[in-house]
Amino acid sequence: MKIVLVIWMLAHSLQPPYQCDAVIFKMTNAVCETYNKSWVEFGLCRLRAVSRNKVCLNVDANLLHPVHDVIVKARLLKRANGYKPWLYSVSFDGCQFIRRRNNALIRIVWELFKEYSTINHTCPYVGLQQVKNFYLRSEKLPTPIPTGEYLLMIDWVFNKKPQAATNVYFTFVEDLKDS
Secondary structure: OHHHHHHHHHHHHHOOOOOOOOEEEEEEEEEEEEOOOOOEEEEEEEEEEEEOOEEEEEEEEEEEEEEOOEEEEEEEEEEOOOEEEEEEEEEEEHHHHHHHOOOHHHHHHHHHHHHHEOOOOOOOEEEEEEEEEEOOOHHHOOOOOOOEEEEEEEEEEEOOEEEEEEEEEEEEEEOOOOO
């Protein structure tokens, strides 16, 4: 009996600390908008429900010209009587980040979706860029976030001009009384 208890404790201590069945971490909406159709076209920007708590995001963005200069402006907002600025507003050089991955905050988001994306090479970017069958996983978060509804707004600036925006709405619910 002691050995079973030790194995059970060891198995549970090796699990990520915020992974449990009581966590709901899923996307609820995705909106992609192009400001300049001569630079960027979205062929697909859609969520697909796989199960009750798993929703996949698929985005096809066609870059019609080579992009050598990418500035990403991202804001994370939390819903409270409308979406209010909450956590972060960050702007970074996308080409430099892909080369060095030197921003810890952006690296957290990158770790969530890098394996589902074709945006894993250095500049220039041209042609079809995809995010395919991406879904949120709470075990990839280093720390939990408060329960609520969120909006991640991303503006894509190519060659110093805003070209497109992607807005992803998601929900994080951690029901501690069940865990």
